[in-house]
Structure formats: structure tokens, C-alpha cells
Amino acid sequence: MEAGRADRKVVPFPLRGNFANIGDLRFRRLVGDEAWAQLPAAVRARFSKRVAGGRTILYAGEIVECRMSRCGWLLAQACRLVGAPLPLSRDAFVPAAVSVTEDELSGGQIWTRIYGRRRGFPQAIHSAKRFAGPTGLEEYIGRGVGIALRAEVANEALHFLSDHYFLKLGALRLRLPRWLAPGRMRVSHIDCGGGWFAFVLLLEHPLLGRLLRQTALFQERKAPEDGGPEDAP
Numbered sequence: 502m503e504a505g506r507a508d509r510k511v512v513p514f515p516l517r518g519n520f521a522n523i524g525d526l527r528f529r530r531l532v533g534d535e536a537w538a539q540l541p542a543a544v545r546a547r548f549s550k551r552v553a554g555g556r557t558i559l560y561a562g563e564i565v566e567c568r569m570s571r572c573g574w575l576l577a578q579a580c581r582l583v584g585a586p587l588p589l590s591r592d593a594f595v596p597a598a599v600s601v602t603e604d605e606l607s608g609g610q611i612w613t614r615i616y617g618r619r620r621g622f623p624q625a626i627h628s629a630k631r632f633a634g635p636t637g638l639e640e641y642i643g644r645g646v647g648i649a650l651r652a653e654v655a656n657e658a659l660h661f662l663s664d665h666y667f668l669k670l671g672a673l674r675l676r677l678p679r680w681l682a683p684g685r686m687r688v689s690h691i692d693c694g695g696g697w698f699a700f701v702l703l704l705e706h707p708l709l710g711r712l713l714r715q716t717a718l719f720q721e722r723k724a725p726e727d728g729g730p731e732d733a734p
Contacts, residue, residue, distance in 0.1 A: 528549070561719065609632055636650060661689075685705050
């Protein structure tokens with residue numbers, strides 16, 4: 502018995518990384534094949550990358566616009582209670598970075614955003630995207646608070662629109678009424694060519710109007726052994 506075990510071929514753990522070469526089709530399924538085909542090749546490539554097997558995808562750039570109304574600024578400060586998912590300052594032309602890794606518990610993705618500030622330490626924002634719920638995609642931002650998102654394609658850009666907000670307490674999932682929600686959120690991924698893309702966050706309230714608009718430009722950064730920034734697809 503022991504000799505038989507010794508003859509077995511042992512597969513080393515790092516081999517898990519080979520699965521990262523298999524494309525991730527989940528974002529494509531959310532929008533459908535016809536809409537997916539309308540996206541630029543660079544956008545399709547970014548949202549088809551797998552981050553399993555311990556991989557991390559890094560994007561670096563800068564915030565070029567951050568406008569908040571007075572109510573928007575107050576909302577951002579109040580959201581500190583659930584992890585500060587909104588920018589806390591109006592600083593523009595400051596560095597920004599995003600990392601994307603796998604969430605092994607849910608099979609989704611963990612997004613970490615770092616926003617530079619002119620005063621104090623950079624702001625760190627953590628959220629988890631899970632391919633679940635009635636819309637097929639949810640983003641958890643902290644303290645059990647989450648957003649059900651709808652993905653759609655328009656004007657050759659990929660957009661994530663808030664469908665509703667919810668509170669998850671263990672197995673209990675409570676949908677927040679519209680009057681308690683902070684407003685309609687839209688996050689857009691717009692390809693700019695040359696390996697660059699724009700991340701645009703827009704938050705609008707039905708009564709208070711536009712609360713927030715933030716625009717950041719990013720480019721993928723590869724590990725040094727991979728040869729530096731990614732070439733444009």
C-alpha cells in the first residue's frame with residue numbers, strides 16, 4: 502500500500518493557476534451575447550479575466566473629477582458607518598488604484614479601491630461582488646448592506662445600475678424601501694484606448710438631484726516579470 506502511494510503522481514499546488522487561463526463568462530452572461538459583442542475588445546478582455554488561483558489584477562491611475570453636492574458630501578460622511586463606500590473628499594488629480602481578487606467564500610470578487618487625498622491618509626474602499634440575487638449580481642459594501650446591480654451595455658460602454666438596496670442579516674435578506682435608499686447609482690466602464698479606461702460613478706436622488714459624480718482614469722499594471730503595463734488589446 503505504501504509503495505503504491507509513492508508511485509502516485511503528485512500535482513503541485515501552484516498548478517491551480519492554470520485555471521486562470523480559462524475565461525470568465527459571468528459578466529458576458531449578465532448582458533447577453535448580443536450586447537456583449539457591442540463592447541470594445543478591450544472591455545470584453547478586462548471583464549473576461551479570471552482572478553482565481555491566487556491571482557490579483559491591479560489598475561492604477563488618477564481621479565480626474567469628483568463633484569459632490571452638499572447633500573452628497575453629508576451622505577458620504579454618514580456612509581462611514583458601513584465602510585465609507587463613497588469618496589469622502591472632492592479632491593481631483595490625485596492618485597488612485599484598484600485591486601481585484603477572488604472571494605473564495607462566495608466565488609465572487611473582492612474589489613479594493615485606494616483614493617489619494619491632499620490631506621491625510623488615502624481612503625481605502627472594500628467591497629465584494631457576488632454573482633447572486635434576483636439580478637444576478639450584488640455588491641456588498643459592509644455591515645450587511647448591499648446593492649443589487651443590473652448590468653447593461655450602451656454606447657459601447659458597460660454600465661452597472663442599482664436595482665435596489667438591501668440589508669442582509671444572516672440568512673435574512675431585507676429589501677430597503679425606495680424612500681430609504683440613497684438614490685439611483687450608475688457605475689460606467691468606458692474604454693479610452695491605449696490601454697486606458699474611465700471609471701465613472703454617478704449617484705442621483707429623485708428629490709435631491711445629483712449627489713455625486715466621480716471620474717477616474719485607470720490602466721492595468723502587471724507584475725514586473727510580466728513586462729509592466731498591459732498593452733492595449
